[in-house]
Amino acid sequence: NVDIQKINSGQVIIDLQTAVKELVENSLDANSTSIEILFKNYGIDSIEVIDNGDGIDRLDFKNIALNSYTSKLSSFDDLDILNSFGFRGEAIHSLVSTSKSFQITTATKETYPKASILNFGSNGLLISIKPTTRNVGTSSLITNLFENLPVRRKNFIKNHKREFNKAIELLTNYCLITENVRLKIFNILPKRNNKNLIIATKGLNNKLKDNIYSVFGSKIFNFKSLIEIDFSLNLFSTSKVKLVGYLSNPSPKMGVKSPSHQYIFVNSRPVILKNLKDLLNNLYKSFNLLQYPVFFLNLKINLNMIDINVTPDKRTILIQNETEILNLIKSKILDLYHNSDA
Numbered sequence: 084n085v086d087i088q089k090i091n092s093g094q095v096i097i098d099l100q101t102a103v104k105e106l107v108e109n110s111l112d113a114n115s116t117s118i119e120i121l122f123k124n125y126g127i128d129s130i131e132v133i134d135n136g137d138g139i140d141r142l143d144f145k146n147i148a149l150n151s152y153t154s155k156l157s158s159f160d161d162l163d164i165l166n167s168f169g170f171r172g173e174a175i176h177s178l179v180s181t182s183k184s185f186q187i188t189t190a191t192k193e194t195y196p197k198a199s200i201l202n203f204g205s206n207g208l209l210i211s212i213k214p215t216t217r218n219v220g221t222s223s224l225i226t227n228l229f230e231n232l233p234v235r236r237k238n239f240i241k242n243h244k245r246e247f248n249k250a251i252e253l254l255t256n257y258c259l260i261t262e263n264v265r266l267k268i269f270n271i272l273p274k275r276n277n278k279n280l281i282i283a284t285k286g287l288n289n290k291l292k293d294n295i296y297s298v299f300g301s302k303i304f305n306f307k308s309l310i311e312i313d314f315s316l317n318l319f320s321t322s323k324v325k326l327v328g329y330l331s332n333p334s335p336k337m338g339v340k341s342p343s344h345q346y347i348f349v350n351s352r353p354v355i356l357k358n359l360k361d362l363l364n365n366l367y368k369s370f371n372l373l374q375y376p377v378f379f380l381n382l383k384i385n386l387n388m389i390d391i392n393v394t395p396d397k398r399t400i401l402i403q404n405e406t407e408i409l410n411l412i413k414s415k416i417l418d419l420y421h422n423s424d425a
């Protein structure tokens with residue numbers, strides 16, 4: 084049923100940011116060390132993600148755009164020990180059914196330099212395979228996102244600058260947290276035919292700190308104002324929870340005037356964790372009333388203590404013993420702030 088298919092698909096890919104996020108996550112899941120993201124005309128004309136990952140096996144060609152096809156789970160139990168971004172097999176199917184066209188070009192180390200160009204119908208069936216050459220890896224090209232959902236397409240075009248900025252903001256999270264991978268984002272404006280570089284991280288041994296520099300530059304804030312965080316939170320004797328990253332020093336003028344530059348990750352996954360965010364803002368305010376902290380924090384936690392399968396975009400996360408964990412973080416930060424005040 085095409086209509087039901089459209090409804091379901093519409094829930095996975097709801098806007099430009101979820102479309103591009105799904106492609107980038109696929110590239111990360113494929114062990115890429117270099118990923119290029121090309122928006123044409125703010126993503127209105129096309130979105131292309133080019134990676135140097137493992138590529139796609141010929142045997143999988145016919146499956147990848149089918150609903151619920153994923154190569155990332157071998158049994159249902161794997162959901163408990165999940166560490167890949169993808170696991171539902173819905174993203175490509177959704178992109179294929181809502182866009183004008185979806186094309187994949189891919190080569191594996193077995194086929195290189197031979198590669199294949201795959202085109203899919205809006206039902207997810209493979210329409211054609213054409214030969215080409217390419218380095219090992221995969222390029223995914225979406226043209227006219229939401230062409231098959233006219234209201235959404237119109238809305239996207241009308242608000243394209245805002246939608247584009249939201250996409251860049253979400254991609255910024257991945258640029259910050261992804262270590263040992265070079266990410267580059269461009270917007271190509273067809274009329275002027277110029278390729279604007281939006282963000283580029285360094286790749287190779289890039290760590291969070293390098294990425295913060297690459298994304299925001301050294302001018303945005305003074306690195307001396309950030310304290311390196313490396314907390315071990317001993318919740319129970321069995322479970323290890325860690326909080327690592329950077330957080331503003333509470334001394335006067337070390338914060339910022341609005342709550343921007345606040346990034347939280349759980350196991351290197353960009354997430355919305357409102358309670359932790361509120362805690363950090365409130366703690367900071369008790370020392371430095373007029374400002375907000377900058378933070379880039381990654382909570383590392385056993386996979387069996389979290390549930391990321393709450394919303395389709397996987398950004399809302401449930402954490403077991405969240406209150407206890409927040410209390411531990413609170414007391415560690417208070418210690419830190421008291422010491423840095425002295």
Ligand code: ADP
Binds near residue numbers: 105109134
């Ligand atoms: P999921 O990521 O949940 O498995 P997707 O619909 O995003 O589902 O992708 C379907 C399948 O297509 C993946 O399981 C993977 O096998 C393959 N795939 C998609 N993108 C890439 C890529 N960039 N590199 C390698 N394989 C990919």
Ligand code: MG
Binds near residue numbers: 169170172174
């Ligand atoms: Mg995926």
